[in-house]
Amino acid sequence: MLHRHLLRQAPRALQNSSLASARLASNPLRQCQPAVSAFSTSPRRLEDQPHKGEVGDHVGSFSRTDNQIQVEYPAEEKMPRSKPVQGRGGFHFKRTLASFSLEGNVGLVTGGARGLGLVMSQALVVSGADVAIVDLNKEEAERQADLLVKSFKDENPGAEQVPKVTAHYADVADPESVNQAIAEVIRDHGKIDNLVTSAGFTENFDAIAYPYDRVKKLWGVNVDGTYLFAIGVAKHLMERKVPGSMVMIGSMSGSIVNVPQPQAPYNAAKAAVRHLCASLAVEWAHANIRVNTISPGYMLTALTKKILDDNPELAQKWTSLIPQGKMGRPEDLMGAVTFLLSDASAYMTGADLRVDGGYTLT
Numbered sequence: 001m002l003h004r005h006l007l008r009q010a011p012r013a014l015q016n017s018s019l020a021s022a023r024l025a026s027n028p029l030r031q032c033q034p035a036v037s038a039f040s041t042s043p044r045r046l047e048d049q050p051h052k053g054e055v056g057d058h059v060g061s062f063s064r065t066d067n068q069i070q071v072e073y074p075a076e077e078k079m080p081r082s083k084p085v086q087g088r089g090g091f092h093f094k095r096t097l098a099s100f101s102l103e104g105n106v107g108l109v110t111g112g113a114r115g116l117g118l119v120m121s122q123a124l125v126v127s128g129a130d131v132a133i134v135d136l137n138k139e140e141a142e143r144q145a146d147l148l149v150k151s152f153k154d155e156n157p158g159a160e161q162v163p164k165v166t167a168h169y170a171d172v173a174d175p176e177s178v179n180q181a182i183a184e185v186i187r188d189h190g191k192i193d194n195l196v197t198s199a200g201f202t203e204n205f206d207a208i209a210y211p212y213d214r215v216k217k218l219w220g221v222n223v224d225g226t227y228l229f230a231i232g233v234a235k236h237l238m239e240r241k242v243p244g245s246m247v248m249i250g251s252m253s254g255s256i257v258n259v260p261q262p263q264a265p266y267n268a269a270k271a272a273v274r275h276l277c278a279s280l281a282v283e284w285a286h287a288n289i290r291v292n293t294i295s296p297g298y299m300l301t302a303l304t305k306k307i308l309d310d311n312p313e314l315a316q317k318w319t320s321l322i323p324q325g326k327m328g329r330p331e332d333l334m335g336a337v338t339f340l341l342s343d344a345s346a347y348m349t350g351a352d353l354r355v356d357g358g359y360t361l362t
Ligand SMILES: NC(=O)c1ccc[n+]([C@@H]2O[C@H](COP(=O)([O-])OP(=O)(O)OC[C@H]3O[C@@H](n4cnc5c(N)ncnc54)[C@H](O)[C@@H]3O)[C@@H](O)[C@H]2O)c1
Pocket: 110, 111, 112, 113, 114, 115, 116, 117, 134, 135, 136, 137, 170, 171, 172, 173, 197, 198, 199, 200, 201, 202, 221, 225, 249, 250, 251, 252, 295, 296, 297, 298, 299, 300, 301, 303, 304
């Protein structure tokens, strides 16, 4: 449906872009000129008549959602698998700050069986932590846990200490399931020091047409899932009377409105995650528990790659809006998550680290 719709949109977009180039060619300085009328001293009523340039197919065309776009989150069996990244995890002799190390820590990553969660799990392993991958798809989590250990061994032949990586089931939206998973991780690893909440998903529906049960599910996974894991791990840290650091995966969609695909409930969910983080950061500062968010822009995971391979027009639209001109690679989050979990960010809490190629700046 998305594909057909975008094909219909393509001639309009082309027409709009040639209009824009023609305007620029006729006056390349146009964008640099100050808006003189804004400083005019003569009294001026709000015009009823549109100004030239305010009429035509192009108006709002780069900044509006298109309510006909619909993308449902695919069923599990249709999900493409992710792979651990290669060439990031070997011993090296480059000088770097010791405070970035996570050695001796145990990190729990929700949604770690795939996509961004998997790559961030790998970042934790490479940085010295043991990791518990928690996911709805336990089978895939187990497979990836084995692959992470294998890739660590391949890249560090003869390593004396091999990280422990375990896999656990949880539906993050279900409090009982969350508590069971946390108890299981503490049983297997003895403790939890770090939390990364990456379980989450997006879909595209016009707000009015969005089936409400799906909206509730989306908020349940993205918001409740983040909240339930955060409070479960904070309780454990407070009982142990030790410091801890958490990273919640938000999205640039928590600060801006994506176009052209409509996704109001997702955007609201990610804004909720960002402010939940800020609120918990204040509430738990006394206990030395830090909470920060990472807000990724468009990231090229196995799933987004599949969607964009099917819809190249959407890829063009997205990249045209990113100052760096390309989508992020999941491994672009490896440094960010390690920084926020480690002592390198000891004086940061309640912050939002945007990793978006500059998208939210323009
Ligand atoms: N990919 C992007 O471009 C992008 C951009 C900004 C933010 N994000 C956010 O990053 C996070 C990860 O996204 P991704 O692209 O890696 O997605 P993904 O679909 O590739 O991976 C999500 C993982 O979460 C798991 N999961 C889903 N529902 C769950 C539930 N109820 N309980 C437990 N596990 C569950 C899935 O099984 C999967 O392993 C999400 O919160 C997403 O909103 C992604």
